[in-house]
Structure formats: structure tokens, C-alpha cells
Amino acid sequence: MLKFLIERDTWQEVFDSFSKNKLRSVLTMVGVWWGILLLIGLLGSAKGLENSFTRLFGDFATNSVFIWGQSTAKPFKGFQKGRRVELSLSDAKKVEDNVAGVEFVVPRNQRTATLTRQLLSGSFNVAGDMPLLDKVQKKDLQHGRFINEGDMLKKRKVVVISEEIYKQLFEKDEKAIGAALTIEGVVFKVIGVFKEADVNMGPSSDVHIPFSTFQQLFSRGDKIGWIMITGQPEFDIKQIEADAKLMLKNLNTIHPEDKRAFGSFNLGDNFAKLTGFLKGMQFLTWFVGIATLIAGVFAIGNILLITVKERTKEIGVRRALGATPYEIKRQIVVEAVFLTVVAGGFGILSGGWILIALNHFFGQGDDAKIVNPSVSISVVFVALIILVVLGTLIGLIPAFRATRVKPIEALREE
């Protein structure tokens, strides 16, 4: 069989029979070409969308939940309803130690404060943060660095600001690192400028100072505004959220059924919905692509069947000249596979061009909706194998049909 496939004569026969039926061969191939083009184009676009989401969420621990205190909705153990709830550092510590599946618990304090620089001033949201924040919510630092352990220990008066703040308080191209900034009358040194995230992923802030400095400056003591909990990858973040809340209610003497006492934003849950949507889209793509592909291959089978019917006499002549049924079948199957593979190859190529075009028109810049739309080689490989298998199977039908007619009847046909 291999020898047959590498022989020039085999292909001469294939090309002869195609050059005889150029238009028909091309029309036949359009079906498969279209199927593969759709498959590659859609899969690539889906991948591009996924990439753009990944880029947005990229440096963010997506398996995470934010929890903050609000006020109670139910009276409990002598407490009236409407009591203000505030989390404390010890709460955070207990959650980290006792809730299953927790990776990090990052406490944070937050308040509105006035920032002043020379003659400019404004009111901004200032957060007291742990160095750990940079691990779970990677800051895209343009200049300088984020808060570190040293800042924490020494309660340094240092600040990391967003580009937005920089634009408001600094001149264009002015050096920010090392510059002095006043927060509520206290002088801070700017150590970093970061770029804001593209999408809202829970509570965020434009001004970050060390957690310990915040504690001291605003006399927060043990109290914290909210905590961010990140879960280990194999744990369900919704379960972690429920466990953590129950524990916090217990620690703060709150009714277990109280739904208002703690507010939360479950990023993992939201992210899961999004990835679910992407998965669904990919499934749909495969489904549509393969269905179209099968339709295309059937079209090839159909055309070959007609061709074989038309070529009955020729096949009869060939058999009179000594072609065995096997040789006839082999030739027809090779023609079918060749048609599918060539059409599929063109489909893969044009699918690739479409992805290149998509990338060119929609994939440029930082806010691109489609990032690097592409399909993996393995997908292309799988598609090709599907093509060869389907081509063979579909070629067998006309092949058997061709040899079922006795040569004498085939010759008699006009």
C-alpha cells in the first residue's frame, strides 16, 4: 500500500481524473474547505477571546473572595439588629488557620483621605496593604516597587500610587519616585507607580500605603476594612466563602443566618461563569465545525458516487484490461482522501489567514478584544486525521459501488 502511495502513477491517475472534472472537483472540495475554515476560524477566535480574558485577569488570583463587614440584620444573643460589624486582624488569622482550602488571607484597611502635593490636592481612596497583596493581585508597576516587609516592620511613610493619581498630581514627565506627597497632613515618599487593571475585580484602590503605617496613622488598632481570601486551586471558592463567613459570624457573635452582616464579592464565582461561557463557546465551535466538516465530506462522497456512476464504462474497460476490484477500489479511495485532504489543507490555510486578519484588525493594542487568536498544532493534526478517516470511509461507498457492477454490464453501458 505504501509503495502504491508513493508511486507517480497513482497520482497521475488521480490528477488525470481531476483534470477531467475540474469544476466538479473544485465544487466538491468547497464543502470540506468551508468546514475546516469554520472550525479553525471559530476555534482561533474563541482562543483569542480566552486569551484576552486571561490577559485581563492575568496577574490576579481568580480563585478568591473579598469579605467585609456591614451591619447585622438579625438580633442575636442580646445584641440588637443593625449593629455595625468590623473585622479584626485576629479574625483574619483565624480564618487563615481554620478554614479548609485557604491559601492566603490578605487584610486591608481603606478610607478616603486628602492627598496634597505642592498646590494640588484631591480626595482619594487610600488603602493600607500587606506586601502579600502584590502576590494575589499583581500590580502592573510602571516605576519603582510595591510595599515590602521592611516598610511594614518600620511603618515607613511610603506610598504606591496609580497612574491616574500621578496624572492628577504631577506634571507630565515629572519624576514621581522619591517625590513627597502629603496624606492627611503627613508626608509620604512615593516608591511606585502602577497601571490600573482593565476590569473591576472587586474593591480596588488608587493609593497604597503599608498596612502598619495605616494602622498607626488612622488609629485603626486591630480593626480592618476587609479581607481578601484566596483559595487553593483544587478547592471550591464558594465553599471557602461560606465557611469563612460562618466562622466570622461565630467569632463576632452574629446570627448564623444573618445575610447582611458580611458583604462579599466572589471573584472565583464570577470568573467561573466567564470560563464556563468560554468553554461553552469552544464546545459550540467544535460542534459546528465538525458538523460542517462531516457535511462537506458527505458532499465529496455524493459527488464521487455520481462520478463513479458516470465512469461505469471506464471502470468496465479498466477491468477488461486487467484491473482487479481491489485496484479499482484503492484508486477511488485515494481520490476521496486526496480531495478531502487538499480541501482540508486549503481550509486550514485560509482559516489561518482569517486568524491573521482578525489579529491584525482586532488584536492590536492593550484593550484588544481578541488576543493572539490561534489554534494549536494538535488541533490541526486532529482535524487532518478526522479528514483522512472520513475521506476513507466516504470513499469506500463509491468504491464498492464501482466494483459491484460486473465488467460485462459496465461495458454494455452507453
Add this chain to the structure above:
Amino acid sequence: MGASINQIKNMLHITSLHKSYAIGDSSLHVLKGIDLSVETGEMVAIMGSSGSGKSTLLNIIGMLDEADSGTYILDGLPIDDLTEKKAAVYRNKFLGFIFQSFNLINYKSAIENVALPLYYQGLKRKKRLELARFHLGKVGLDAWAEHLPKELSGGQKQRVAIARALAANPKLLLADEPTGALDTKTSHDIMAFIQQLNDEGKTILMVTHEEDIANMCKRIVRLKDGVIIEDTPVDQVRASQYV
């Protein structure tokens, strides 16, 4: 079965051959016990009106069809239990076909057509084309080697078909109304050529319904209603005298 000296010398030996076709519920008995021997180098015309069974007989000899009963020995080789594959191999090795409607493959050039039986013999392309060119030369068409059948005249097409039948160097040449689609002059032309092949030693079996063509053979076998009614040697008329 002890083969006699006679049978061994025979190119073709057929005894009590029967063939019937089912038509609906009834069956049509086409060949009702044919006995026929053809020696090497003979040129036999099989004649008969339509429905006499002459084409069926030729098809059975050509292994395109199978008899219901009887024996068929080709050059000492019993032809029985034919599978499609076995029949294909025998056709390729032993038989050359010439058809009334030429049956050339229309998208292949003359030389490719002639080379086709050699392709099924598994010969290398170069060898094939070499042999095909030789045979095309023999029928006087080497100048037309690269032409497609539609660019050839009827006589030329039949010559290509003859070259194709000869290409595999068959033991027996079977011709089904070889001049049926040709005008008188071209017919004589083709017959002159077939006679020449016979002169060179080829055994030829030909179905025809034209008396003058039959008279150009060396022996006429007449069939009627599935039996041989007459089997006579003839004084061969040379076609070359008309050319």
C-alpha cells in the same frame, strides 16, 4: 481428466458450454451446449443474428462472464472457479480486447491508453511507455502518441485500441464487431491490419455479422439459438487488395 495431445495443442478448448440468464421469473437459455476448439494461429469469425448467443460466447471466452456449466481450457489452463480477482489477472495476462466502440479512456492520451494494461501488470512507467510507443508504432500512430482520443479519427481510435490489446502480448485476441462503427474503407484498413497480426501468429477470435468481414477470417462458426449450426473453413479474402 486426461488431456489428449490434441487438447494441448489447442489454444482454446470448450466443451458443452451452457449459459442462461434469468429474466424475471423465467430464464433465457442463451448457450445450449457449445463445443469449440481453436488452434494456435487460427482466425475465427463467430457469426449469427442478434440473440444467437455469439456475444455471450465471446464474453465467456473473455472471462467477462461465466458459464453455468461446461469446460473451458485456455492454452492448457482450465478456466474455472473464477473470482473477480483471478479473472482480472487472467484477462490481463492472456487476453486482448478490441471493442466495437473502441472504449478508449477519453482523458488519456493515445500512448497512455496503450500503456494501461501494462500499468495493471505492474510495469514501471518508463518500461510501460517504451512498450506502448513500440506498439503504437506498429499500428502506425507514433506521431499521434500524445493526442487525446477525441482528436483521432474512428480508424485511428481503433488502431490505438488494437495497440492497447497487443500491448500486454496476449495469447488470444478477442474482437467484438471491430469494424462495426467504421466505414467500409476504414473497415478494410483495420481488417488488413488484423490479418497481418494473424500472419505473424496471433490467434484471433472475432464476432461479426458482416459476411465480407467474416470472409476475411480463416474459419466461420455460425451460431443460431445457442447452438453451433455450421463450422467451416473459408478461403481467406485479403483485405489489403481493397486498400
